[in-house]
Amino acid sequence: MNLHKVFNSGVRGVGGIRAVSDVTFTLQRRSVVAIVGESGSGKSTVARLIAGLLPPTSGQIWLDGQRVPQRMAFHQKRQHRKNVQMIFQDPFSALNPYYTVRYHLERSLRNLVQVPKAEIKARASEALESVGLTPASDYLDKRPHELSGGQRQRLVAAQALIVEPKVILADEPTSMLDVSIRIGILNLMKRLKDENELSFVFITHDLASARYISDYILVMYAGRVIEYGKTDDVIDEPTHPYTRMLLAAVPDPKRLRGERNERIPLVGEPPNLSQLPSGCHFHPRCPYAMPECREVMPVDHMLTPDHKVACHLVKSQEAAANV
Ligand SMILES: Nc1ncnc2c1ncn2[C@@H]1O[C@H](COP(=O)(O)OP(=O)(O)OP(=O)(O)O)[C@@H](O)[C@H]1O
Numbered sequence: 339m340n341l342h343k344v345f346n347s348g349v350r351g352v353g354g355i356r357a358v359s360d361v362t363f364t365l366q367r368r369s370v371v372a373i374v375g376e377s378g379s380g381k382s383t384v385a386r387l388i389a390g391l392l393p394p395t396s397g398q399i400w401l402d403g404q405r406v407p408q409r410m411a412f413h414q415k416r417q418h419r420k421n422v423q424m425i426f427q428d429p430f431s432a433l434n435p436y437y438t439v440r441y442h443l444e445r446s447l448r449n450l451v452q453v454p455k456a457e458i459k460a461r462a463s464e465a466l467e468s469v470g471l472t473p474a475s476d477y478l479d480k481r482p483h484e485l486s487g488g489q490r491q492r493l494v495a496a497q498a499l500i501v502e503p504k505v506i507l508a509d510e511p512t513s514m515l516d517v518s519i520r521i522g523i524l525n526l527m528k529r530l531k532d533e534n535e536l537s538f539v540f541i542t543h544d545l546a547s548a549r550y551i552s553d554y555i556l557v558m559y560a561g562r563v564i565e566y567g568k569t570d571d572v573i574d575e576p577t578h579p580y581t582r583m584l585l586a587a588v589p590d591p592k593r594l595r596g597e598r599n600e601r602i603p604l605v606g607e608p609p610n611l612s613q614l615p616s617g618c619h620f621h622p623r624c625p626y627a628m629p630e631c632r633e634v635m636p637v638d639h640m641l642t643p644d645h646k647v648a649c650h651l652v653k654s655q656e657a658a659a660n661v
Pocket residue numbers: 345346355357375376377378379380381382383384611
């Protein structure tokens with residue numbers, strides 16, 4: 339809630355890098371929230387904050403009604419890592435080429451959970467089977483280079499699952515995979531979520547994958563949430579001009595939604611996070627910017643109980659409609 343992260347720019351006279359500003363969202367059990375936005379919008383930083391890999395500058399994270407301490411002692415970190423697992427873009431970098439599949443799985447388990455020795459082997463096989471690497475005996479003694487890209491990402495998913503987390507943060511988990519393999523990994527995540535009472539945060543540039551897998555979409559711009567809502571609502575009724583620009587940049591937007599909304603081309607560059615524009619950070623790129631947008635930061639406007647947008651335009655359009 340109200341998460342902020344400012345990195346030190348390391349340059350004298352230059353302000354901090356405001357990577358994440360005032361980000362709040364709820365991740366319900368067995369649901370997937372996709373975080374979308376251009377490169378540098380703060381998606382991975384949000385994931386790293388939730389994972390406890392970075393301390394927030396301010397704000398809190400709550401898990402199952404309990405506040406996660408900002409600075410964690412060793413045992414708290416261990417518990418948090420067990421509860422919140424992270425899967426990265428490049429499965430190869432998460433795996434040690436010298437060790438077998440069995441070693442990777444057993445190490446995850448030993449590091450984070452107290453499991454009787456006799457159970458460890460069975461849990462490793464079970465985890466492999468649950469991610470579709472069957473029969474497990476064919477894979478346990480392989481090394482990462484003997485697996486395909488899709489199989490490596492499945493192994494990384496098994497490593498996360500084996501500790502029975504509550505949340506998996508998947509940071510661009512399919513972006514390095516062939517298109518033909520992506521759908522298999524997305525389907526796997528869907529199945530795992532349903533079978534294991536898991537929640538996913540899915541970070542992606544790819545709105546088609548976001549639509550396919552997520553229940554909610556959170557759109558970030560320059561570290562802020564500019565639109566959040568149920569996936570179908572955000573894709574079918576994108577309201578913030580930036581969300582509409584992102585959708586217009588999809589090669590085949592008809593695949594994602596109808597053509598009801600006017601298409602706005604994605605122009606310009608994201609701002610420098612050390613010198614953010616005044617008012618709405620998006621105003622220099624917004625074709626609809628009004629004087630107010632240059633001066634006042636928009637607050638969240640609830641379009642429905644599940645769909646919110648931070649844009650002055652919405653407020654002024656509603657006011658005009660009510661005249
Ligand atoms: N450790 C760090 N120190 C300084 N700046 C950082 C650090 N980590 C991230 N940043 C900056 O924070 C901003 C947000 O980065 P982040 O990786 O969260 O964006 P992103 O939306 O995930 O981008 P991408 O899609 O390219 O991964 C960027 O300007 C980045 O350079």
